[in-house]
Amino acid sequence: MTTLATTPAGPRARRTGPRPRLRDGLRPWLYLLPAAAVLLPLLGYPIYMLGLLSVFDYRQAQVSGGEPTTFVGLGNYATLLGDQRFWSVLGQTVAFAAALVAATLAVGATLAVVLSRAGRVPRLLLSLAAMAAWAAPAMTGSTVWMFLFDADLGLVNQVLGIEGFNWFYDRWVAFGVVGATVVWHSFPFVMVTLYAGIQAVPASVIEAAALDGASVWQSFWKVLVPILRPLITIVVIQSIIWDFKIFTQIYVMTNGGGIAGQNSVLNVYAYQTAFGSSEYGLGSAIGMVMTLILLAVTLLYIRALHRRGESL
Amino acid sequence: MKRAKILKSYAAGLALLALAACAPSTAPSSTGGDDRTGTVRVWLFDEPNRAPKEKVVAEAVREFTAAHPDVTVEVSYIPTSPARHEKFKGAFNDPASAPDVAEYGNTDLAEYAAAGGFADLGADVGAWAEGKEINADLLKSATAGGRLYGVPWYIGVRALYYRTDVFDELGLKAPATLEELATTARAVRAKKPDLYGIAVGGEYTFGALPFVWDAGGDIEKLDSPESRKGVKAYTGLLSDDVCPPQACAALTGGKTVELFASGKAAMGILGNFSRSAVDAGPAAGKYAVVPLPGSTAGTPAPAFAGGNNLGVMRSSGHRTLAVQFVRLLAGKTYQVKMYEAMGNLPTLTSARRELAAKDPFLKPFLDTVAAGTRFVPVDPAWVKIDNQKVIPTMLQKIATGQATVEQATTEAAAAVNAAFGRS
Structure with a gap:
């Protein structure tokens, strides 16, 4: 990324040459x-x-050729925006993703700092544990966590001595357990990225701060964070994109959205609408709305990338 | 200049691509073929206790391949969970990954018929001596729009299983009314707190529907006072003094079978087809069955007449072989064997009569059938209602206190109307 942004003097020198403008514009x-x-x-x-399907009345009968496909314009979007459930799921998804981003960042950043200060053996162990979590497929990880929190046979309940307690009964407790799984899956990326950033900070800067009497806490917030800001921005936006699209953990652990659908998120809702109820058109419309939201976030991401290039 | 040309032709290619795809595609409407050799692929449903079913089916396959040496039969077991819909839709959309013969639930028939996935077997069954024995009511469960889309393979009826050892110990009698059922369930849990009074589940639609039907309600009018009464009676069991919502709100019908079979519940609304699962657990030999009582003594609550059909896919490349295999598996010999293995009620009258005479276990189920059964709407809307979990969501919202009976039933009725396109 840095090499891309810090363009060498080459092209600038060439621009002074006699080449025609058109070719330069095309390059x-x-x-x-x-x-x-x-x-x-x-x-x-x-x-x-996806966009095409979202403007058609496209259900199972249309897919298998039983009925003709009809164009409904923005009808699917109107249905969607008029559906109270869509709004509640959207709100829930945004809140859940926000909490996940905050938690992932807190865990990842803390462990990055720990990693940069730990001795060789603890650092190796922590890295290995993080890499294992990172490498675990979402499906496997969710299933393992689900077993850990099983009401009757789960290790957690047996250790705590609360056998029979159903972790997936209460909406917020269920979100908590699923959230912990997601954070476990995604903190290694944050940790490794920030750790790399911390390693690149010259030791003299930290040392100078220490000589000036800054505590560890102060040197983290006043020295490290400002230097790492561009990196943090990227990690945040990356996490937003991942956590907003969360699917596997919710689908597997709450059996497709929990009791009375209380743990549903947008991606699960889209999947159930499109494939469960065979409303492929309506499901595509949900997909389009998600794409647009994420596109907006991605634009922010690209801007952040640019800024980072300029500041370095 | 040359580069600009490449760019232009690339753009033109893209435009072509866009034009070619200006309407979403539909599956090729292939009607299959009639190969007499090769592999006949069969999809059957997975069961909680599959081994006996697998054994009977393997026997049928051996008999079939002995008669057709150039043919192999490949049987796959697919889950009965909602994921089955995806499997079937995949098969309809892509004939290459479709089986030749498939077992399907009769509640799914309307949707599959609308999708045009199964072949019309009317002539094949009409010309089949044993097929004439299937009574008209049962043929209806395989008929949509005047066409017969399969052979009814077996039916299943639910009744009330109860633990005789627990009832004897506590001096209780099998309940004669739904009200007694609730008081009996409470009495058991009060005296034996480690047992659930009755295993009921928030996702057990066919356990809840008899309560609604008995009260005079209906799926299409869930917000009527009668339906509400039935919903209230059922969700009343999802309470701490019978089956705590913490444990029971998320249970499916299959899970209640496990609960009863593992000896954790004093009663359960289980089908005749669950017998082998119960006999494989700690509750074996310590239970009896009566028809699920209604609101007045002596009149059972209307049971749901579910069952499975064997159909031949429209895209099958081995039509004759597929029909022959269906006739074998749905014939009297294998229907009786399937009953002995799995407890599935045969659809052939002679097979049923023969079994009723020699197995008293069947009596409560046949009594339930005689008292009248009900069925879900034969309309693609039902699959939608089922997939959107309209009824489970209603039950769970009430059981967890997220909504009152009135609110939840009103909401569910609106969802049902929307599924029927009547909003």
Whole structure:
């Protein structure tokens, strides 16, 4: 990323040459061509199909050819925006994702600092544990956590001596357990990224702060955080994107949205609408809304990347 | 210049691609073929205790392949959870991954028929001597829009299982009315707090529906006073003094079977098909069965007449072989064997009569059938209602105190109307 942003003097020198302007204007596009050739069919086409489906009345009967497909314009979106359940699930998803981002960041940052100060053996152990969590597939991790919190046979209940306690009965307790699983899955990325950032901070800066009488706490907030700000921004936005799209953990651990659907999030809701109720059109509309929200977040991400390039 | 040209042709290609896909695609409407050799693929439902079923089916496969040496039969067991819908839809959309023969629940029939997934077997069953024995009521459970989309393979009826050892010890009698059922359940839990009075579940639609039907309610009018009365009676059991919502609100019908079979509940609303699962657990030999009582003594609550059909996929490439395999598996010999293995009630009258005479276990179930059974609406809307978990959500909201009976039933009735497209 840094090498991309800090452009060497090469092109600038060339710009003074006698080459025609048109070719220079074309050049960036030409460089983009290989990436575009892969990304457009792979990303563009599915999104195009998603958008297309979302304006049709497209259910199981239409897919298997029993009934003709009809164009309904923005009908699916109108249905969606008029559905109270959509809004409650959206609100729930945003709140849950926000809590997850905060928790992931807190855990990841704390452990990054611990990692940078720990001795060799503890550092190795912590890294190994984090890498294992990172490497565990979401499906496996969720299933293992679900067993740990099983009402009758779970290790947690047996250790706490509360056999029969159902962790997935109360909405907030269930969100808590699922949230812990998600954080466990995603903190290693934050930890490793920030640890790399901390390693790149010159020791002299920290030393100078210490000489000036700054406590560990102060040197973290006043020295490390400002230096790492661009990195933190990226990690935050990355986490927002991941946590907003959360699916596997909720779907597996709460059996598709919990008691009376109380733990449903947007991605699970879209899946159940599209594939459970065979409302492919309506499901696509939910997918489009999610894509738009995430696109907005991604634009912020790209801006953050730019800023980071400028400041370095 | 050359580069600009490449760019242009690339853009043109993209535009073409966009044009070619200007309407969502539909599956090719292939009607299959009639190969007499090769592999016949069969999908059957997985069961909580599958081994006996697998054994009978393997026997049928051996008999079939002995008669057709050039044919192999490949049987897969698919889950009965809502994931089955995805499996079937996948099979309808992509004939290459579809089986030739499939077992399906009769409640799913309307949706599958609307999707055009199964072949019309009317002529094949009409020309089949044993097939004439299936009575008209049962054929209806495989018929949609005047076409027969399968052979009813077995039916299942639920009744009240109760633990004779617990009842004897506490001096209780099998309940004669639904009200007595609730008081009996409370009495058991009061005296034996480690037992659930009755195993009921928030996701056990077919356990709850008899309460609604008995009160005079209906799926299509869940907000009527009668329906509300039935819903209230059922959700009243999902309480700390019978089956605590903490443990029971999330239970499916299958889980209540496990609960009763593992000896953790004094009663359970289980089907005749759950017998082998119960006999495999600690409750074996310590239970009896009576029809699920209604609000007046002597009249059982209307049971749900569920069952499974064997259908031939419209896209099957081995139509004749597939029909022959269905006839074998749904014939009298294997229906009786399936009853002996799994406790599935045969659909052939002669097979049922033969079994009723020699197995008294069947009596409460046949009494329940005789008192009248009910069925879910034969409409694709039902699959939607089922998939959206309309009834479980209603029951769970009441059981967990998230909504009152009035609120939850009003909401559920609105969802049912929406599914029927009547909003």
